[in-house]
Ligand SMILES: O=C(O)CCC(=O)C(=O)O
């Protein structure tokens with residue numbers, strides 16, 4: 384596998400060399416074990432910074448962190464759950480709980496008013512004193528009829544939580560944060576209100592009005608997506624305005640409002656998760672890092688299983704632009720002799736932001752917690768698979 388530290392160029396007619404592949408290994412090594420650890424960490428952090436600015440998406444090589452058999456087992460368990468009779472799966476329906484934790488049937492999840500051709504089961508960070516009548520405050524519904532499911536997935540959650548913290552530190556360094564600034568950021572994610580989703584995608588019927596999963600942005604912090612090896616399913620939108628997208632895009636259809644760009648395929652790479660940043664990083668970085676539209680179009684013959692883990696801020700974290708990001712923005716403006724004042728993104732409390740989203744993309748829970756409005760900045764309905772309509776709040780929320 385080729386490891387690269389900066390994004391590869393896109394190549395002619397919308398075809399791409401691919402998203403950057405960044406190894407987390409330097410952050411797993413003991414700094415005293417080798418002479419070059421600090422240097423390698425700096426290279427990883429710089430590559431992360433570049434990838435978050437250029438794409439908002441990258442492959443994270445975690446082969447030194449997890450045994451590949453482990454996520455393979457997870458997809459098998461997911462497959463076993465989705466092959467249960469419908470009545471059995473429906474016993475874990477979202478409506479039994481807080482409309483956020485549990486099983487959503489095929490076509491129950493909606494993006495941009497269109498049914499997504501997938502089924503899924505969502506788990507959230509457990510809460511103290513659960514109360515299923517309170518948004519997000521119910522209990523997880525584990526499929527007891529699939530032996531080993533809970534145990535294996537709980538082990539994965541622990542791993543992904545640690546990975547989230549490691550990656551956050553690497554990103555903090557990439558953004559030029561001081562140790563104290565990192566400590567402050569760390570305290571916003573050290574009790575992550577994580578979400579784990581297991582998604583099952585039957586092939587998309589030709590006459591389906593919609594996608595396997597419609598175009599959306601994730602609205603949290605970091606997404607780690609592990610998927611089975613099915614090719615040509617996940618697509619990432621690279622707008623033409625991005626530095627890496629200066630390739631020949633002639634003949635490509637205008638996608639999503641005025642913003643022309645190209646959908647690139649992000650096929651799974653062994654040993655890697657696909658990682659993308661959510662809208663909370665867009666606020667922290669005051670827009671320097673963009674959370675990027677993505678969608679799933681699975682037209683193959685097989686049943687695809689994917690497992691996104693969403694490493695999110697703490698429920699009560701107040702998310703606001705970070706001084707380190709503002710320093711970069713200022714330095715770049717000074718260099719360009721741009722004297723316009725910098726618009727600041729409006730701070731949000733993560734839990735409030737989440738509560739305003741969750742539920743409104745599920746057909747059965749529509750509008751239960753959120754307002755269900757769906758106007759994105761570029762005419763796109765941003766949503767998260769565990770929420771909806773991600774783009775408005777932030778774009779309109781600038782001070
Ligand atoms: O299944 C996939 O590849 C992507 C799923 C996704 O984007 C999401 O759940 O937010």
Ligand SMILES: [Fe+2]
Pocket residue numbers: 599600601677767768
């Ligand atoms: Fe997503």
